[in-house]
Amino acid sequence: MITEIKNAIRPLAELPDSEISELTGIATIKKYPFKSHFIKAGQIPTEFGIVINGLFRYIYISEEGKEFTKVFMPEKSFISxxxxxxxxxxxxxxxxxxEDSEVLVIPYHNWQKLNSHNSKWNLLLEKLLEKGYAAKEKREREFLxxxxxSRYRIFLEEFPTLENRVKQHMIASYLGITPIALSRIKKK
Structure with a gap:
């Protein structure tokens, strides 16, 4: 498990092996089959994760059942x-x-205990939050x-491998358009 944790964390923050090994005491690796949920709307989340392999999406579902994909989260992404x-x-x-996925899952209360004993973990949290905030701000700017x-071209640049991994209706939902409009854009 230590190797998976290192591979998941090192791109986010350069922490020494001794500190990463502390995380193994509170983290677990969980498998999430295709269509399963890390969290469901209406639940109170008590853990966060880092995607080791696989792919997730954040989705809102309206009362009418319409899906809105907020973001795709591939490997090495922070999910919460x-x-x-x-x-x-x-x-x-x-x-x-x-996709069938594996996630390094960290209970939030254990994270708080770990962080209270070693404030260097704030560096990882800071990097995760900075990355998330920057992505959110960029996405809002693109929508506005x-x-x-143009949003489709940016999607292809940012996620060059996702078009083959994600169903077209999900991409359309991410772009804020219908699948028919996406087909028209792809034909151009």
């Missing part, structure tokens, strides 16, 4: 309904495995300022 977890409230979205065709 973070705001709900730290505030002890229910999540508004689902985190769904869209760019048309669907």
């Amino acid at each position: 309904s973070y705001t709900a977890m730290i505030s002890g409230t229910t999540s508004f979205f689902f985190i769904e495995a869209i 300022l760019l048309d669907a065709e």
